[in-house]
Amino acid sequence: MKLTPEQLAAQLPTLDGWAHGAERGGVLTREFQFKDFVQAFGFMAQVALHAERMNHHPEWFNVYHRVNVTLTTHDVDGISAKDIEMATLMNRIAAAFTA
């Protein structure tokens, strides 16, 4: 189910580093920067396992230590609770690297 503007406004402040874009009915985007490629791909590998289990996959671009992520839910033409869950998960995984 697509989040209402009110639901999204309530969730966004909890998602450190994520921005809301209006395209495609609504997307969440964030850039992650790591120490090097090993860390960046280690992050992606962890996220990939969760994404497959959740059956909710990110769009992402990687070059060396940088990972740019876009989250949206095609089925609802916008942002759903699954995107919030995935954004929260990515922040938690990334935080473990930079700690």
Next chain:
Amino acid sequence: MKLTPEQLAAQLPTLDGWAHGAERGGVLTREFQFKDFVQAFGFMAQVALHAERMNHHPEWFNVYHRVNVTLTTHDVDGISAKDIEMATLMNRIAAAFTA
């Protein structure tokens, strides 16, 4: 060392599916399509290990079963032998999935 136009012209026909772009002094690009996310990320994981060992990393975008790759060698402002090697390697890894 940046490949000469003649060297590049000789190599390109051996790189099935790869296109040459003029931007940034020269890039190689290819889109790979797999059966699903598990295959696509499996491909990326194999390539990532080789990339780290070669110390030559791709730029790539993934969404579900699709992986779009750009190869270039920043140090030489264009395409080097490392890009040819990486393109060849990616084709070999991808071919094992679709066989």
